[in-house]
Amino acid sequence: MKTPIAPAAFFAFLMLLFGTPAGATSTLMSTPVPQSASAHGDLPDPGAPSVHAVRDAGAWQQFQTEQRLTWAAPIDFARDMVVAVFLGTRNTTGYTVQIANIRATDAVTEVIYTEIPPQALQTVTETLTNPYVLSVIPQSALPVVFSSGHFKATQIPYGEYTRLIRQISEMSYQLDDVRRKNAMSEGRVRDLNSLITRTAPPPSVR
Template sequence: MKNYKVLVSTALSLTLFFCVAAQSECKSEKNKEQVNKKTDMNKNVSDKKMPDEMVSKPDNSELKTIAEGSYSKPEKPFIFVARSPETYAQLQNLAENLPSAAEIDFGKTAVVAAFAGTKNTGGYSVVIKKTAGKIVIDVAAPPKDAMTTQALTTPFKAVLISIEEDNTLPLDVSGTLAAAVETYKTTSGEFEYSGGFAGIQKKFEAEGTIGILSYGDYITLVFNLSGKDVEKARKLIETASGVIKNGKIEIARLDAGSFSENPKPPLKVSGTMENGKLSLTFEPLPTMIADGYQVRGKIEAARVK
């Protein structure tokens, strides 16, 4: 009888133990499921980007830095854009350690270089990024408590940008670089495009502004032009660089934007700049495209800033 009571007591103890263990395991599994559920919910929330974040997030995967440093030749703020071997050779006169032109495919890429000008100390840097389809350029100052080189510097940066040959390259310039831009407003502008299977010929007027940055024998023109065409909105928003000697401007390549139908060749720009007056002539570069389009024109502008 005594042995029987011992056996019953032992059996009850074991049963109680396993019940408690089972409840603990169930509770643990439930907690784990709740944690996993919360984690998945948090992950879903973090993976979702708000519309504003998607618009403002820089897309710099298409930019590659090919040279940067604290010393370059330009002593004042300047920007240079190279979209051909000819203009790239001009850029190589302004900064060292640039790769050779043979390493760059100008049919698919462009080179944008920005120069901050002379700074009293080190710690300054040039920022070039792509946001909302534009190339944004600015100069970043060192933090107020930063230990910097107490010497004159001329920071610069050059990047390689993925862009098809027939696409425009709009720039958004800020800070000291923007302050250095001279602005010219058109006083007259006439363009004509022609071509296609039907031999179309169309004339229209153009208006807008041209921003200019120059250093020595080099010049960069920032076009923001609109064509006054009742049938179609036409834009020429592009940046191009070249040379200026004795007031004479030569730009080897400028994309025509929507001033011409496609397919179309780039433009060669020549002209003069003196006494606050700007005169530019636009001519199409030679092309092998049959039944394509081409545009030519002329602009007169006066300095307003």
């Protein structure tokens, strides 16, 4: 499963839409998304960092095969979906990743995750690890984006990236349609005003 970072122009759009610089506040209204089950662990082999949104049973089976993991949690994909974050290779044990928050806006579902390094006095071994976290959340038609800390670097799974592109295209068509209707209404108002001006009866003479 590829996990591209959005191209510069599209990423700039996402930052305007979904994120603001540190210290700023979001203008998007959001609601918390519950997590019904979760799991943490390390992949058996090192690997690249990646994020995933798995929406159906077939994709879930393929995902587990590709990632070489098994999670026995019962998942009803008619109702739920799975989001996953893999940190990528770390040089020692002791690293974990946690999903700090999941929120839904009118446009996207945002998964905010945090890397937790080993504590200062924690005993670790020099073993390559690839920490991951899986979480079950309610199924949603909204595209899913992942943020490493609130309003910071945003990653988009390939399938969710295409969802965003389609959503933006549909919204653009809807906006153009509204503009055309507004232009027709404005033209109609002008025509009616002109008609009234030309056909108004003369003022009564006293």
